[in-house]
Amino acid sequence: MRLNVRTAFASTFALLTATAIVPQTAHALDDKQKQEMGEFIREYLVANPEILLEAQQALKKKQADEQLKQAQSAIKDNEKAIFQSKFDVTLGNPQGDVTIVEFYDYNCGYCKRALSDMDAILETDKNVRFVLKELPILGPDSLAAHKVSAAFREIAPEKYGEFHRALLGGEDRATEETAIAVAVRLDVKEADLRKKMEENGSDEGVKEAYTLANSLGVTGTPSYVIGQETLFGAVGADELAQKVANVRSCGKTIC
Incomplete structure (x- = not known):
């Protein structure tokens, strides 16, 4: 009936x-x-x-x-700007067969939690290329910390992974002062940082990140790009790993 x-x-x-x-x-x-x-x-x-x-x-x-x-x-x-931007830093395997791009803000609480997800992926999968894309959207402190970060990347790119983990993983709010303090602990001089920050006044990297975020519909951090999919939020290491496995298996994040 x-x-x-x-x-x-x-x-x-x-x-x-x-x-x-x-x-x-x-x-x-x-x-x-x-x-x-x-x-x-x-x-x-x-x-x-x-x-x-x-x-x-x-x-x-x-x-x-x-x-x-x-x-x-x-x-x-926007494939080149997303995966091969000169403003970004790559961790893991530079020649990895699958790339994960993460948009993050140094003052984002969820990004801080997601730091362990990145490390878990890089520790267990030696063929992943992990691209860090700064998106300072949480106020002036985030933007100021980013400017220090961008300067540090140009001066000591080989130490950027340490800088990133120390600043994002720290308990203090990320500001210009706290970012400089992290950089100094990694043997980069404050004077050199400030000089580079002045040279980078136009900050093309942030402009590019904002443009990409708008195109991709990214309104918060963390957000990820894997293959042809954008993931929003701290989805966790297991989901990221599954997306990577799917790309290897069928060429897409959803098989």
């Missing part, structure tokens, strides 16, 4: 949809018919609320599919 009601509801809905494209002067419902139809639909939905859940799930899937298509298009259009 339930199947018949569901079928009737579907048929009625299809009929309404079909007649909606026909001139209403010939097929419009009168007020009584509209009321009866509304009552029927309401009673059916109340009796079968799982349909609303099914519709919600279908909507989420549709939105996710659309988001994936948009991301794929944006990644294709």
